Amino acid sequence: MALEKFARGIEEFGEIIILGAKTVKTVFTTKPDIPQISYQMVLMGSQSMNIVMVTGLFVGMVLAIQTAYTLAAFGAKLYIGEVVSVSMxxxxxxxxxxxxxxxxxxxxxxxxxxxxxxxxxxxxxRSMGADPVKKLVSPRLIAFVISLPILVLIANAMGVLGGYFISALELDISGKFYMNHVFRMLKFNDVFSGLGKTLFFAVFVTLIACRNGFKAQGGADGVGRATTSTVVLSAITILISNFFLTKLFLIL
Amino acid sequence: MKPFVQCSGIKKSFGSKEVLKGVDLIVEEGKTLVILGGSGSGKSVLLKIIIGLLKPDSGRIFIEGEDVTDYSEKELLSIRRKISYMFQWGALFDSMTVFDNVAFPLREMGVSENEVEERVAEKLSILGLKDAGKLFPQDLSGGMKKRVALARSIISEPKCILYDEPTAGLDPITANQINKLIRKMQQMLNITSVVVTHDIKSMFYVADKVAFLYEGIINFYGDIAEAEKSGSDTLKEFIYGGERNGV
Structure with a gap:
């Protein structure tokens, strides 16, 4: 039973790799479907904007409060701008x-x-001679690879803004002082390594989601199970690959 | 008569269930073959194997004499230009309008947009869907969906059409319209047709030849008159609903 599960996992992994190889080939060898990519970017990007902005803002605010609490013990509360911006x-x-x-x-x-x-x-x-990878996977992959870093960039900015509000309103640190510290510490490499990781996350999520969609069987129940599996597998893949990608970007 | 499609010893299993156990079948060019069989007998599987959507476990498929069994998706492209498939529930693309659904095969073939508009409008008009072009599949009734699916199957003027349960779930009047269209298509354009159904009325209307798929093999193959006289009790029961056997 366990062996069977393991074999199925390996098979699933292999299918995602094969789909990835086909998609990369399609992306680089065929003309991009601009209307479809734009449509997907609206669905994935624009429509995620509100949730991303709210999340970014509140994470930034919580980060500022927690950091101030910890740094205050060392008398280093003034460095909150550095910590919030780099962590974010x-x-x-x-x-x-x-x-x-x-x-x-x-x-x-x-x-x-x-x-x-x-x-x-x-x-x-397929029966009409169209390639599902070209029609369905590659526009979604391109759209998400473009959208996700932009969303993360917006969340980062909102997070820094959240830190600004907390500094100014709760911690008696002037907004100007906070922003000076943010820009003094923040390097291009910090932003770049963060955004670089999201490119990989976008590819992983799209491939897992498309593979599970293609394999869904048995009506609403099957689609439901495939969708749950995508959410779980995407989250685990992001968390695990995040560790290795962080290491990689530190070396680069 | 020249065979357009020839299946030889087709076997197909899903897990431990053997659906097709060695199907031999010939579809003559320009004729309509009706494949009869109960639900789950493997009729749709056979159609999907013919067009290459599924690969058989063993056996060979010949299209116009060409062995296409091991063709890749790319190689199958030329076959799929000759054969179109009308799916049981239409399989219309939800995200596209009726017009874009019908235009899809032409756009895939690289036909100019002017010609696409002309040809789609013509087919929609023939099928009584003149004003439905801007609607989405979810706005259509079951009968309209079937007619849009039919329009999409004939738009590229294929040599052969595979119909998967074209009249299933339709009222008798709409079913009759679909039967007439299938017959008209075959007579006017000399299209080879394979119709998978368990609608006996439809079979009598459209069939030149009948094949009865039972327990994974072709239990009977012949014309309608022969089917009626067939010694197979199962086929008789299927055609007459058990009336003649006192069931």
Missing amino acids: TRELGPALISLLVGGRVGAGITAELGTMNVTEQIDAL
Whole structure:
């Protein structure tokens, strides 16, 4: 039983890798479907904007309060700008927003493609000589690879803004002083390494979601199970790969 | 008569369930073959194997004499230009309008947008869907969905159409309209047709030949008159609903 489960996991992993290889080939060898990419960017990006802004703002505020509490013990409360901005851009923004938006977008992709699969729409595409990878996977991949870093960048800015509010309103640190510290400490590399990781997260989530959608079977129940699996697998993949990608970007 | 589709010893299993146990079948060019069979007998699986959506476990598929069994998706492209498939529940793309659904095969073939508009409008008009172009599939009734699916199958002017339960779930009047269209298509354009159904009325209307798929093999193959006289009790029961056997 355990061996069977392990074998299925390996098979699933192999299918995601194969789909990834096909998609990368398609992205680089065919003309991009601009209208479809734009449509997906609206669904994935614009429509995630509110949730991303609220999350970024509140994470930044909580971070400021918690950091002030810890730093106060060392008399280092004034360094709150540095801590909030670096934590937000290097780690919290990319990981939290990717988890949040990845779950939302991944679930949406699997539910849509899964429904298409159980209603034979994917078979219909193939029967008319269209390639499902080209029509369905590559526009979603391109759209999410563009959208996710932008969303994370917005969340980072909101997080810094949240820290600004807390500093000014609760900690008696002037806004100007806080912002000076933010810009004094924050390096291009901090933002770049955070955003760099999100490119990988976007690819992982899209491939997992598309693969699960293509494999969904048995009506609403099957689509539901596939969608749940996408959310869980995407979250675990983001959390684990985050560790290795962080190491990688520190070396670079 | 030249065979357009030839299946030889087709076997297909899903898990431990063997659905097709060695199907041999010929579809003659320009004729309509009706494949009869109960629910879950593997009729739709056979259609999907013919067009290459599923691969058989063993056996060979020949299209116009060409062995296409091991063709890749890319190689199957030329076959899928010749054969179109009308899915049981239409399989219309939810995210597209009726017009875009019907236009899809032409756009895939790279036909110019002017020609696409002309041809789609013509087909929609023939099928009584003139004003439905801007609607989405969720706005359509079951009968309209079938007609849109039919329009999409004929738009690229294929040599052969595979119909999967074209009249299932329709009222008798709409079912009759679909039967007439299938017949008209075959007579006017000399299209080879394979109709999978368990609608006996439809079979009598459209069939040149009948094949009865039972327990994974072709239990009977012949024309309608032969089917009626067939010694197979199962086929008789299927056609007459048990009336003649006193069931």
